[in-house]
Amino acid sequence: MSKVIPFARLRVSVAEQNERPRGECTHRRIKLEPNGGVVVCSICGAMLSPFWALSMLSEQYGLALAQIDRLNARLALASARVLELSEELDALTTQERASKASPTET
Template identity: 55%
Template sequence: MSKVVDIRKFRVTRDERTHRPGECAHRHIKLDRHGGIVTCGNCGAALSAFWALEMLSEQYASALANIARLDQRLTQANDLIAALSAALDDRQTIQKSTLMSDVPTLD
């Protein structure tokens, strides 16, 4: 019976977590480079490295989408400023020409 493992070699430890699932979003990740452990800096929960990588990649994708949206709004604002500036220049040109035509000439 070599496939039988003596249960006395195992120890069971109780879950001593200070947090409860759903109470913390785990947004403050701490990495232990020596032990390869990922923990939450807020509640101390041990996190799956895959979960942490997935969460960070989702945050990165969200940040890139936000940058793209802001870049589009900046382009629209620049186009609007250019159009308003051109309209103001046209208006000032019309006003100057109107004022010049009203001035009597010495003929």
């Protein structure tokens, strides 16, 4: 039997953020080189410090989690709206059936 262990969401804070000039590579696609244990940007080939790579991944992870939270909130609102509309449709259908079932009673 397998057991799924849930991971808690980790919060990592970074001391300071380096702003890059526009057009400069942001090194968002990194490659881990097992020989030498270095991190290299797959786009521009720059050798990156492992700490920088970890910080970047941590930031991207935080952004992705925030996006998931926003999408979950929108999904909950959409689900609630679908439920409301379904109830309205059910009420309309019930009224329609009632009026068709007894058209001569009025």
